[in-house]
Amino acid sequence: MEKTRVLKLWGIPSVFAVIVLVLLTDPGLSQTVKPTTHTIFMAAIEIKGGTSADKLAPPSVNPKDLSKGYDFKAPGQADKNDPKRWEVSSYMFSPGSVAVRQGDTVKLTAFVVNGDEHHVRVNDPDGREVIAETKWNRGREYQLSFVTKKLGIYHLTCSDHAPTMAATILVLPRK
Numbered sequence: 001m002e003k004t005r006v007l008k009l010w011g012i013p014s015v016f017a018v019i020v021l022v023l024l025t026d027p028g029l030s031q032t033v034k035p036t037t038h039t040i041f042m043a044a045i046e047i048k049g050g051t052s053a054d055k056l057a058p059p060s061v062n063p064k065d066l067s068k069g070y071d072f073k074a075p076g077q078a079d080k081n082d083p084k085r086w087e088v089s090s091y092m093f094s095p096g097s098v099a100v101r102q103g104d105t106v107k108l109t110a111f112v113v114n115g116d117e118h119h120v121r122v123n124d125p126d127g128r129e130v131i132a133e134t135k136w137n138r139g140r141e142y143q144l145s146f147v148t149k150k151l152g153i154y155h156l157t158c159s160d161h162a163p164t165m166a167a168t169i170l171v172l173p174r175k
């Protein structure tokens with residue numbers, strides 16, 4: 001209030017003075033002004049589910065035909081001691097989506113928990129390669145870094161488990 005009064009004394013109408021103060025003091029707005037570096041931790045994981053054919057019939061379409069990232073163990077394959085059990089799984093990146101602003105630097109640190117091998121690359125919103133395909137092995141940690149020059153969606157994909165093992169980096173306008 002004191003600052004408002006001071007500005008008013010300078011001859012600036014109070015409504016404008018308040019707007020100026022809000023713009024100067026709002027941390028959310030000032031954060032968007034200069035590019036920043038986002039350190040993002042990601043894991044390559046496999047989630048699993050299973051049930052008994054007594055409770056639910058296995059799917060009529062083999063999940064493996066839908067994505068290389070899906071796995072299916074039919075009754076008889078999943079558990080030799082339980083011939084009715086069937087299981088499914090899916091490889092994924094966690095988190096699967098992050099948002100940054102244009103011009104920000106993405107510093108990604110990825111740890112491979114599941115799957116012995118993944119071939120991973122990053123493409124920009126126009127499909128151009130930003131990070132060339134690299135082999136990631138289980139139990140290792142990998143780092144990659146790039147500047148988000150373009151607006152839109154950058155894609156981190158694994159060719160071994162396409163199309164579902166993918167993560168998106170949404171690039172928003174700087175403001």
Ligand SMILES: [Cu+2]
Nearest residue numbers: 118158161165
């Ligand atoms: Cu993979």
